[in-house]
Amino acid sequence: MLVRSKLAVRGVTITGGLANDDLSDGGGIYMDGGSTETALTVVDSTIRGNRAANFLMGLLDGDGGGIHTGENSQVSITGTTITGNEASDDGGGIENDAASLSIVNSTIHANTALGDTAADPEGNGGGIEHNEGQLSLVHTTITDNVAAHRGGGVNVEPGSAGGPRRHTPQHDPVRQRGAH
Amino acid sequence: MAPAATLRSTILSANEAPTEGLNCRVAGPATLTSAGTNLESGTDCGFVAAGNVQNANPQLGALGNNGGQTDTRALGQTSPALDRATSAPCPATDQRGTTRPQGPACDIGAFERTVLADLAVTIDDSPDPVAAGANLTYRIVARNGGPDAATGARVGVDLPSGVDLQTSTIEGGGSCTGGSTLTCTVGSLSVGQAREVTVVVTTASASAQSSGGTLDAVATVSATEADPIGSNNEARAQTAIEEDNDKEGDDKDGDEEPGRSDGPDGAETAGESGSGEDLPFTGFPLAMVIVAGACMVGAGLMLRRRARFVD
Numbered sequence: 001m002l003v004r005s006k007l008a009v010r011g012v013t014i015t016g017g018l019a020n021d022d023l024s025d026g027g028g029i030y031m032d033g034g035s036t037e038t039a040l041t042v043v044d045s046t047i048r049g050n051r052a053a054n055f056l057m058g059l060l061d062g063d064g065g066g067i068h069t070g071e072n073s074q075v076s077i078t079g080t081t082i083t084g085n086e087a088s089d090d091g092g093g094i095e096n097d098a099a100s101l102s103i104v105n106s107t108i109h110a111n112t113a114l115g116d117t118a119a120d121p122e123g124n125g126g127g128i129e130h131n132e133g134q135l136s137l138v139h140t141t142i143t144d145n146v147a148a149h150r151g152g153g154v155n156v157e158p159g160s161a162g163g164p165r166r167h168t169p170q171h172d173p174v175r176q177r178g179a180h
Numbered sequence: 181m182a183p184a185a186t187l188r189s190t191i192l193s194a195n196e197a198p199t200e201g202l203n204c205r206v207a208g209p210a211t212l213t214s215a216g217t218n219l220e221s222g223t224d225c226g227f228v229a230a231g232n233v234q235n236a237n238p239q240l241g242a243l244g245n246n247g248g249q250t251d252t253r254a255l256g257q258t259s260p261a262l263d264r265a266t267s268a269p270c271p272a273t274d275q276r277g278t279t280r281p282q283g284p285a286c287d288i289g290a291f292e293r294t295v296l297a298d299l300a301v302t303i304d305d306s307p308d309p310v311a312a313g314a315n316l317t318y319r320i321v322a323r324n325g326g327p328d329a330a331t332g333a334r335v336g337v338d339l340p341s342g343v344d345l346q347t348s349t350i351e352g353g354g355s356c357t358g359g360s361t362l363t364c365t366v367g368s369l370s371v372g373q374a375r376e377v378t379v380v381v382t383t384a385s386a387s388a389q390s391s392g393g394t395l396d397a398v399a400t401v402s403a404t405e406a407d408p409i410g411s412n413n414e415a416r417a418q419t420a421i422e423e424d425n426d427k428e429g430d431d432k433d434g435d436e437e438p439g440r441s442d443g444p445d446g447a448e449t450a451g452e453s454g455s456g457e458d459l460p461f462t463g464f465p466l467a468m469v470i471v472a473g474a475c476m477v478g479a480g481l482m483l484r485r486r487a488r489f490v491d
Contacts, residue, residue: 011249044249079275081250083243105275107252107290109243124205126195135185139271141253141289142203143240145195151205152195153225158207159183 003031003070008041014066017050024060025095026068027052027085033070033099040069044079047093054088054116062088063129064095065111071098071132081107088114089122090155091129092145098132108142108153115148123148125155132159182208188215189265191289192225193238200224216267219260219288231267236260238289248276252291257327261288297330297369299323300412301401303337309420310383310395315346316419318379320364322401326371330403333366335377340395340419343381351376369403383421395419 001007001014007029014028023030027050031040052062065085069075075096082093092111094101108127115123126145128135135156142153185206192203204225206212212225219233227234239256246252252275255261263285270286273279280286282295304319320337324330339345339360348356348364352375356364364377383395397417407413 046250079248079250079277081243081252081275083251105271105273105290107243107250107275109253124197126197130183130185130210132183135183137185137187137190139189139265139274139286139288139290141191141193141238141240141291142195143191143193143253147195147197150197150200152197152201153192153203154185154187154205154212155197155201156183156185156204156206156210156212158210159181 001029003029003038003040005037006039008039008043009045010043011045013046013048015046015048015050018053019051019062020053020055022055022060024055024062024088025052026064027062027087028066030064030068031070031073031075031099033073033097036072036074038070038073040067040073040075042067042077042080045081047080047082047085049084051085052087052089052091052095061090063097064091065113066093068095069097069099069101069133073099075099075101077101077103077106079105081109082111083107083109085111086114087112087123087129088116090115090124090131092126092147093128095125095129096131096133096135100134101130102136102138103140104138106140108140108145110144110146112145113147113149122150124150124157126152128154130154130156132157183210185210185212186215187212187218187225187227188267189217189270189286189288191219191238191240191261193219193221193240217265217288219264231264233260233264233288246276246291247278250275252276253289255287255289255291255293257293259287259293262293264288295328295405296326296408297328297371297403297405298325298409298412299330299333299369299401299403299407300325300409301335301399301415303397303399303415303417305395305397305417305419308417309422311422312383313385314383316343316381316383316395318381318397318399318417320377320379320399320415321374322366322369322377323374324369324371324403325409328405329371330369330405331367332404333369333375334402335362335364335366336400336402337362337364337377337379338398338400339379339381340397342384343395344384346380346382347378348380349378351378366401393421395421 017028028047047066065087066082092113093108113123126147127142195203214227217231218227238261239259241254246254265286265288270280274292275290280292310316356362
């Protein structure tokens with residue numbers, strides 16, 4: 001599911017999604033960010049068994065098996081279970097790239113950051129990979145997520161202030177073509 | 181601005197990462213901050229401030245349907261996450277929609293464990309049958325089968341119509357309120373604990389009720405906590421009203437007739453009436469007839485023999 005402006009879902013199940021082309025991030029939901037007007041609200045829903053896979057022999061890695069947030073966007077997740085999702089690189093459940101992300105009353109369980117790509121053989125943030133922006137977790141249960149490298153539950157990266165970003169949408173010429 | 185993560189009343193448990201940070205990993209200058217009362221199964225989230233819980237097993241059940249629209253992981257009965265989310269007002273409900281808090285404070289994480297107390301009630305009546313105008317005693321026992329302690333337990337008693345309440349006593353002190361419907365405040369019951377309520381009533385006089393009838397009483401129990409088994413929250417007692425011998429028209433003075441037997445002291449039990457008492461009266465004349473008949477036949481034979489002898 002591709003979100004370019006605003007999307008609110010309630011009581012839905014998003015499952016079996018696969019991102020495996022030039023936009024290999026966000027197996028369940030991918031937000032095309034860049035604006036504070038971009039917003040995603042997920043309530044009482046299930047994000048299960050989605051996959052952000054690698055592409056071009058692993059030269060493009062897949063981040064955010066369940067959800068990949070958009071830069072500068074507003075994201076609210078409430079009463080939702082995110083489970084069994086898989087990213088070939090970072091963020092088995094969620095990859096947060098510079099969104100303001102709030103998660104309340106939710107369960108993030110048994111997601112996996114595989115780190116099996118040629119571009120990035122690491123795999124950080126089994127549950128949540130937090131690259132930029134603000135992340136707020138309130139009354140949330142984060143269990144049994146697996147990262148191949150760092151941060152099994154939550155991995156907080158140093159951000160652009162800590163060095164050049166390794167992989168962001170605006171720096172990715174292939175992703176900017178916006179095939180979706 | 182460096183990335184910032186703020187966590188409050190959140191559980192991080194049994195996550196895996198071979199290189200660094202099983203549950204949490206943060207690379208400066210980014211920050212990961214506790215806003216209070218988080219629980220981690222290790223120490224790498226750095227939740228060291230008072231109110232947080234480290235190195236703890238939250239005792240979570242498998243992900244599954246625990247009610248609500250989404251799968252959740254239930255907290256165990258002795259989870260260290262129970263009633264520990266005291267850092268700020270918690271959401272009005274948990275992930276399932278269950279009201280928070282259940283108990284003195286909210287639980288850490290997405291699941292608010294429902295406090296359950298299986299209350300059960302029994303009622304005994306004595307004596308049964310009861311004579312008209314006599315006292316009838318009900319012993320009502322409220323018991324908490326758990327798994328949690330019960331608070332505010334109340335026993336209700338619907339008394340039969342036509343009885344007069346004499347006394348009501350709650351074990352441990354106090355009495356019930358009300359008239360034909362009693363409310364008895366039993367209070368707190370620990371798991372396995374029982375408390376008895378005794379109610380004494382006087383049945384109506386014989387002239388005010390029909391003999392052979394019954395008195396029906398109903399006892400109920402409830403408490404503040406949710407009750408997982410509703411089928412044992414109500415019990416009934418049905419007391420037979422003793423037959424009144426004085427009402428039988430052919431024996432107004434109560435004396436037994438010769439040859440009549442209706443029990444050791446004239447007492448009868450419920451359901452024993454009518455046909456059984458007629459047996460002596462049907463048997464006696466029949467025997468007389470047989471004996472008389474036999475005598476007549478014998479006499480006849482003797483007369484015939486004598487007549488033949490005379491001839």
